Amino acid sequence: xxxxxxxxxxxxxxxxxxxxxxxxxxxxxxxxxxxxxxxxxxxxxxxxxxxxxxxxxxxxxxxxxxxxxxxxxxxxxxxxxxxxxxxxxxxxxxxxxxxxxxxxxxxxxxxxxxxxxxxxxxxxxxxxxxxxxxxxxxxxxxxxxxxxxxxxxxxxxxxxxxxxxxxxxxxxxxxxxxxxxxxxxxxxxxxxxxxxxxx
Amino acid sequence: xxxxxxxxxxxxxxxxxxxxxxxxxxxxxxxxxxxxxxxxxxxxxxxxxxxxxxxxxxxxxxxxxxxxxxxxxxxxxxxxxxxxxxxxxxxxxxxxxxxxxxxxxxxxxxxxxxxxxxxxxxxxxxxxxxxxxxxxxxxxxxxxxxxxxxxxxxxxxxxxxxxxxxxxxxxxxxxxxxxxxxxxxxxxxxxxxxxxxxx
Numbered sequence: 001x002x003x004x005x006x007x008x009x010x011x012x013x014x015x016x017x018x019x020x021x022x023x024x025x026x027x028x029x030x031x032x033x034x035x036x037x038x039x040x041x042x043x044x045x046x047x048x049x050x051x052x053x054x055x056x057x058x059x060x061x062x063x064x065x066x067x068x069x070x071x072x073x074x075x076x077x078x079x080x081x082x083x084x085x086x087x088x089x090x091x092x093x094x095x096x097x098x099x100x101x102x103x104x105x106x107x108x109x110x111x112x113x114x115x116x117x118x119x120x121x122x123x124x125x126x127x128x129x130x131x132x133x134x135x136x137x138x139x140x141x142x143x144x145x146x147x148x149x150x151x152x153x154x155x156x157x158x159x160x161x162x163x164x165x166x167x168x169x170x171x172x173x174x175x176x177x178x179x180x181x182x183x184x185x186x187x188x189x190x191x192x193x194x195x196x197x198x199x
Numbered sequence: 200x201x202x203x204x205x206x207x208x209x210x211x212x213x214x215x216x217x218x219x220x221x222x223x224x225x226x227x228x229x230x231x232x233x234x235x236x237x238x239x240x241x242x243x244x245x246x247x248x249x250x251x252x253x254x255x256x257x258x259x260x261x262x263x264x265x266x267x268x269x270x271x272x273x274x275x276x277x278x279x280x281x282x283x284x285x286x287x288x289x290x291x292x293x294x295x296x297x298x299x300x301x302x303x304x305x306x307x308x309x310x311x312x313x314x315x316x317x318x319x320x321x322x323x324x325x326x327x328x329x330x331x332x333x334x335x336x337x338x339x340x341x342x343x344x345x346x347x348x349x350x351x352x353x354x355x356x357x358x359x360x361x362x363x364x365x366x367x368x369x370x371x372x373x374x375x376x377x378x379x380x381x382x383x384x385x386x387x388x389x390x391x392x393x394x395x396x397x398x
Contacts, residue, residue, distance in 0.1 A: 028312075030229055100315055109312050112364055113227075116299055116308070126369040147389060152380040154372060155358055158365055162357025165311055165364075170325040173353060181351040185384040190346060 013051050015041040020062035025103030029059060029110045060121045063111040067125070070104065071132055078135065084143045088182050091160060096174050098164040105168065108161075133157060146187025155185060212250050214240040219261035224302030228258060228309045259320045262310040266324070269303065270331055277334065283342045287381050290359060295373050297363040304367060307360075332356060345386025354384060 003011070019040035023032045034055055038045040052058035074094065081087035098105045115122045136153035146152055159182065167173040180190045202210070218239035222231045233254055237244040251257035273293065280286035297304045314321045336352035345351055358381065366372045379389045 028229075030227075106312075106315065109308075109315070112367065113305075113308050113312060115368055116305065122368055129365060129369055146380075146383065148376050148379040151375040151377050152383075154365070154375050155362070155377060155380040155384070158358050158361025159354055160361065161364055162359065162361030163354070165360055166328060166353070166357055168311065169314055169321055170328055176350040176353050177347050178350050178354055180347040181345075181354040181384055184345065184351075184386060185354070185380055187383060 009051075012041075012043055012047055015043065016048060016051060016058065017062045017065050020058050021066045021107055022103065024059060024063065024110050025107045028106070029114045032059060056118060059114070060118055060124075063107060063114070063121065064124050064128075066104075066107055067111070067128060071128060074132070075135055078139045081139075084140065084146075084186050084188055085183065087139065087143070088179060088186055088188070091156075092174075092179060092182065095160055095163050096167070098167070099171065100168050105164065108164070109168075129157070140186065144187070146185075152186065156182075159185070208250075211240075211242055211246055214242065215247060215250060215257065216261045216264050219257050220265045220306055221302065223258060223262065223309050224306045227305070228313045231258060255317060258313070259317055259323075262306060262313070262320065263323050263327075265303075265306055266310070266327060270327060273331070274334055277338045280338075283339065283345075283385050283387055284382065286338065286342070287378060287385055287387070290355075291373075291378060291381065294359055294362050295366070297366070298370065299367050304363065307363070308367075328356070339385065343386070345384075351385065355381075358384070 016037055019037050020032060023036055023040060027036070032055060034045050034048045037055075037058065038048050048055075048058065052061070077090050077094070078087055081090055098108075111121070111125075115125055133150065133153045136156060137149040140146060140152055140156075141149045163173065163178070183190045215236060218236050219231060222235055222239060226235070231254060233244050233247045236254075236257065237247050247254075247257065251260070276289050276293070277286055280289055297307075310320070310324075314324055332349065332352045335355060336348040339345060339351055339355075340348045362372065362377070382389045
């Protein structure tokens with residue numbers, strides 16, 4: 001069976017989104033042009049204009065698709081952890097993977113900066129951030145609510161992005177026993193902390 | 200008394216640094232030119248080249264001077280707080296002040312992104328981040344060590360930058376009772392938490 005025109009259109013659109021996200025990681029938001037995206041995706045430049053109203057619109061959709069994929073990975077990771085302690089350890093590993101040579105790190109940074117200028121990107125990211133916050137809050141509550149699960153989730157997500165930023169500057173950050181304060185934040189006992197044992 | 204040539208030089212240098220930091224906040228790192236900085240500082244463009252080897256060097260020094268000022272404010276704020284609880288509340292207020300219409304927010308974001316490309320900026324920021332981490336760890340330890348003060352300090356500083364980023368996307372973030380998980384992180388009792396009272 002040969003693909004229909006609609007199927008080919010969807011495939012081209014997907015290739016353009018992937019190429020655009022890669023290029024944001026390599027050249028920064030401002031460095032991406034229609035020509036470069038078309039070249040990377042292996043299609044005619046005219047097709048970029050056919051599928052997207054502007055380069056900014058293409059980059060916004062590309063970054064949002066990228067974030068959706070990363071978030072669905074994170075949701076799966078949380079769904080598969082048996083308790084808060086295992087989940088926190090897994091989150092710390094995810095964080096550590098966002099080093100300066102991970103293109104995802106640049107894509108996220110460029111996107112957050114672009115979100116200050118593009119209302120649609122900001123609105124969609126706000127929606128995703130709220131959804132992720134609810135997911136993590138539900139996960140915390142399911143495994144023994146530490147108190148104020150929603151606010152705890154917001155702080156935990158802030159820790160993740162903050163540590164990703166800080167380890168770009170100081171790659172030795174992960175030599176510190178970060179899991180101790182993270183466990184305390186999530187209401188779990190620590191060897192050196194002041195919480196009661198047995199949770 | 201008229202100022203000496205050295206004094207005038209230092210003054211011009213300071214004006215150029217201030218103008219450059221302002222322009223990073225308004226136009227982004229890539230949007231700043233020698234001409235614009237000279238215009239904003241009210242000096243001849245040639246003086247920019249006299250004081251700085253390149254625009255990037257000027258922007259790096261401008262951002263570092265900006266961060267030094269902000270950090271000294273934060274150091275003073277911590278030195279003046281009588282206990283951890285007051286300090287955390289003060290930190291939350293500082294965070295909330297970094298809204299999307301605060302030029303400091305853009306300066307910080309642009310600088311962090313530029314740090315991935317400029318080694319000198321990255322090295323200096325790493326030094327400042329480590330110093331600030333030690334200061335906050337000392338402050339935590341002085342007011343009743345929660346356990347792993349250095350790692351707790353690293354996580355606390357990550358929370359601050361993470362929340363600043365997330366509130367750019369979702370300005371309603373501060374309606375959540377963020378102080379509860381922050382107190383737990385710092386080893387302080389919370390009304391709803393599981394920690395023992397009386398600290």
